[in-house]
Amino acid sequence: MNGDFESIAGSKRSLHVQVAREIARKILSGQLPQNSVIPSEVDLCEQFGVSRTALREAVKLLTSKGLLKSRPKVGTKVVERAYWNFLDSQLIEWMDGISDNDEFCSQFLGLRNAIEPEACALAARNATVEQRMKLSEIFEQMCDIANADVFDQAKWTSVDTQFHSLIFNSTGNVFYLPFGNILTTMFANFIHHSSTDGSTCIEEHRQIYSAIMAGNSDKARLASSTHLQAVKDKLPI
Amino acid sequence: MNGDFESIAGSKRSLHVQVAREIARKILSGQLPQNSVIPSEVDLCEQFGVSRTALREAVKLLTSKGLLKSRPKVGTKVVERAYWNFLDSQLIEWMDGISDNDEFCSQFLGLRNAIEPEACALAARNATVEQRMKLSEIFEQMCDIANADVFDQAKWTSVDTQFHSLIFNSTGNVFYLPFGNILTTMFANFIHHSSTDGSTCIEEHRQIYSAIMAGNSDKARLASSTHLQAVKDKLPI
DNA sequence: ATAAGCTATTTGGTAATACCAATTTTTGGG
DNA sequence: CCCAAAAATTGGTATTACCAAATAGCTTAT
Numbered sequence: 001m002n003g004d005f006e007s008i009a010g011s012k013r014s015l016h017v018q019v020a021r022e023i024a025r026k027i028l029s030g031q032l033p034q035n036s037v038i039p040s041e042v043d044l045c046e047q048f049g050v051s052r053t054a055l056r057e058a059v060k061l062l063t064s065k066g067l068l069k070s071r072p073k074v075g076t077k078v079v080e081r082a083y084w085n086f087l088d089s090q091l092i093e094w095m096d097g098i099s100d101n102d103e104f105c106s107q108f109l110g111l112r113n114a115i116e117p118e119a120c121a122l123a124a125r126n127a128t129v130e131q132r133m134k135l136s137e138i139f140e141q142m143c144d145i146a147n148a149d150v151f152d153q154a155k156w157t158s159v160d161t162q163f164h165s166l167i168f169n170s171t172g173n174v175f176y177l178p179f180g181n182i183l184t185t186m187f188a189n190f191i192h193h194s195s196t197d198g199s200t201c202i203e204e205h206r207q208i209y210s211a212i213m214a215g216n217s218d219k220a221r222l223a224s225s226t227h228l229q230a231v232k233d234k235l236p237i
Numbered sequence: 238m239n240g241d242f243e244s245i246a247g248s249k250r251s252l253h254v255q256v257a258r259e260i261a262r263k264i265l266s267g268q269l270p271q272n273s274v275i276p277s278e279v280d281l282c283e284q285f286g287v288s289r290t291a292l293r294e295a296v297k298l299l300t301s302k303g304l305l306k307s308r309p310k311v312g313t314k315v316v317e318r319a320y321w322n323f324l325d326s327q328l329i330e331w332m333d334g335i336s337d338n339d340e341f342c343s344q345f346l347g348l349r350n351a352i353e354p355e356a357c358a359l360a361a362r363n364a365t366v367e368q369r370m371k372l373s374e375i376f377e378q379m380c381d382i383a384n385a386d387v388f389d390q391a392k393w394t395s396v397d398t399q400f401h402s403l404i405f406n407s408t409g410n411v412f413y414l415p416f417g418n419i420l421t422t423m424f425a426n427f428i429h430h431s432s433t434d435g436s437t438c439i440e441e442h443r444q445i446y447s448a449i450m451a452g453n454s455d456k457a458r459l460a461s462s463t464h465l466q467a468v469k470d471k472l473p474i
Numbered sequence: 475a476t477a478a479g480c481t482a483t484t485t486g487g488t489a490a491t492a493c494c495a496a497t498t499t500t501t502g503g504g
Numbered sequence: 505c506c507c508a509a510a511a512a513t514t515g516g517t518a519t520t521a522c523c524a525a526a527t528a529g530c531t532t533a534t
Contacts, residue, residue, distance in 0.1 A: 015518070016297070040484060051519045053290060056485085060253070060294050064301050064327065066418070072485040073527040082406050087324045087415045090301065110359065111412040118351035169319050175348040178324045181303070252487065277515055288488045293516085309516045310496035 016057035019048050023058060024094045027067050027078050037075045038068070065091050087178060089185040096189055102236045108186050109235065113228050115179055116164070119171050120208055120224040121217035126172035132213060135170070138163050139209045146202040153193055161187045163205065167212070194234070204230055253294035256285050260295060261331045264304050264315050274312045275305070302328050324415060326422040333426055339473050345423050346472065350465050352416055353401070356408050357445055357461040358454035363409035369450060372407070375400050376446045383439040390430055398424045400442065404449070431471070441467055 023044075026032045039047065045055050059076060062068040066083040070076040085091060095104065127135070141159045145152060165180030204227040211220035260281075263269045276284065282292050296313060299305040303320040307313040322328060332341065364372070378396050382389060402417030441464040448457035 014516095042484090053520085054518065057294060057297055059485095060297060061301050064298050064325075066415075070485060071527085072525070073483060075484065082402075082414055083418060085325065085415050085418075086411045088301075088322065089303075107410045107412055110355075110408075110410045114355035115351050118347075122347065165319075171347075173344045173347045174323045175344055177319055178303075178322050181320060181322075251485095279515085290489085291487065294487095296516095307516060308496085309494070310514060312515065 015050055015054045016061065019050055019055060019058035020061040021094055022048070024062055024065075024067060024091065025098060027062075028084075028091075028095060028098045032078050034078050034080050037077050040075060067091075087182060089181050092182065092185050093189055101190060105186075105190055106235055108190070109228065109232055112183075112231075113225075115176070116167075116228060117221040117224040119168050119176050119179070120212060120220035122171035122173060122176070123167045124212045124215050124217040124220040127170035127212060131166065131170040135163070135166055135209065135212065138166060139205065142202060142205055157187055157193055160193070160201075167208075170212075201227070201230070252287060252291045253298065256287055256292060256295035257298040258331055259285070261299055261302075261304060261328065262335060264299075265321075265328075265332060265335045269315050271315050271317050274314050277312060304328075324419060326418050329419065329422050330426055338427060342423075342427055343472055345427070346465065346469055349420075349468075350462075352413070353404075353465060354458040354461040356405050356413050356416070357449060357457040359408035359410060359413070360404045361449045361452050361454040361457040364407035364449060368403065368407040372400070372403055372446065372449065375403060376442065379439060379442055394424055394430055397430070397438075404445075407449075438464070438467070 023032070023038070032038060038044070041052055041055055041059075045052050048055065059068055059070060063070065065088050066079060066085045068076050069079050123131075138159060142156075142163060145155050145159060161184050164183050168176045168178075168180040168183070171177075204223070207223035208220060208227060211217075211223050260269070260275070269275060275281070278289055278292055278296075282289050285292065296305055296307060300307065302325050303316060303322045305313050306316050360368075375396060379393075379400060382393050382396060398421050401420050405413045405417040405420070441460070444460035445457060445464060448454075448460050
């Protein structure tokens with residue numbers, strides 16, 4: 001029984017996910033270089049102290065995220081970074097502590113900058129009646145939290161996440177759907193809202209909300225851009 | 238031996254991927270409804286004529302793409318569509334023939350519209366010297382193909398894919414990397430270039446290329462938007 | 475020197491078994 | 505008759521052992 005095993009077996013999640021996370025972090029951190037061949041299945045089984053089945057499931061998981069590629073006889077290789085699926089929520093979670101947090105959040109904002117204004121514009125045009133009703137409901141909650149005497153950070157993050165996710169879900173475009181989950185993951189793991197966010201952001205959100213409800217896509221796009229610019233100004237870099 | 242088995246065993250890809258594809262397509266087409274519980278592992282093993290291990294690997298693969306979620310005793314459930322990762326290349330491939338092709342391409346263009354202009358702008362600012370050299374090389378090839386006596390559609394698609402992928406890789410932002418693969422997958426599976434594309438598009442690509450090389454991000458963004466508008470005008474819807 | 479074929483290695487796939495956790499059913503007391 | 509505790513059932517989790525397929529690199533024969 002080696003140390004690696006204990007640390008893995010003690011945790012909660014299913015075994016192969018834990019093994020996958022360990023390997024993923026070694027890849028993401030560069031400890032296992034791109035194009036290098038990782039140890040054979042049996043070696044890794046010994047190293048992690050798990051069965052071959054569990055390890056194989058882990059390798060399959062990483063293969064599906066574009067981190068590994070297996071071939072008989074050759075072994076399992078780390079594929080080039082260009083093929084890693086950074087738009088996978090689980091992979092994003094695994095990034096925790098790997099790269100500089102501020103830089104990572106800044107890059108994510110670079111993605112939001114492209115996606116969200118357009119998503120808001122599409123939502124203004126395509127949101128269903130049910131989605132508009134739900135958005136109203138969520139916005140009401142945002143107001144309540146922003147106007148409360150004591151600012152509840154956890155609640156704000158939750159509602160903020162729901163607000164932006166619902167917009168992605170209201171675009172009527174399947175390719176925008178995943179961004180809701182990515183945003184949720186980022187908010188939950190990397191982005192820490194300050195206590196002043198509620199009061200200052202509520203007007204920006206109101207602009208987005210009103211434009212979408214009014215079906216004014218240009219105004220929605222603009223309001224989203226403005227909001228993201230404000231978010232950017234708060235970032236350390 | 239039932240029919241399902243034969244059709245799967247005869248194919249090329251690894252077994253669990255084939256099983257995963259079968260199940261995925263049933264989910265994507267709505268044949269297995271959202272939130273429904275799929276048959277138990279042993280039942281599915283019989284149905285597909287594969288071992289429990291192979292089926293489990295398939296389920297794991299689909300879980301990682303957000304299509305399924307397993308819990309002991311409860312069984313394996315199809316999760317809601319909002320959680321499906323439509324930004325996964327393999328999932329996109331599996332969509333073939335499921336939804337209306339023109340509509341699907343149109344929606345994809347809706348994504349490109351958001352992402353690519355910003356990617357071009359970032360690339361203009363952040364591309365390394367090596368990346369700029371590589372982009373030059375690719376653009377040269379585009380010109381050659383466009384100016385050739387007979388238009389080679391396969392070559393054009395290949396080079397066009399490389400051109401756009403390289404731009405995503407040159408943004409210096411990890412969240413833009415996966416779009417290169419998504420675009421490659423879409424070009425290979427869904428988007429069919431007409432023979433007139435080469436001659437008409439080359440000037441648009443030149444605008445993008447020049448702006449990036451000149452480090453003019455605003456011009457790059459605009460050139461990309463113009464190009465995508467031209468692409469849109471060619472779509473049937 | 476070269477091409478055909480062999481061999482060892484590494485992943486791919488199957489089957490049997492034990493285990494654990496959640497739900498459902500049974501059972502027994504009030 | 506009701507309710508709660510305990511037992512059986514069910515379905516995913518994990519391990520083990522074994523065989524098949526693929527292939528890089530060596531060997532051997534021409």
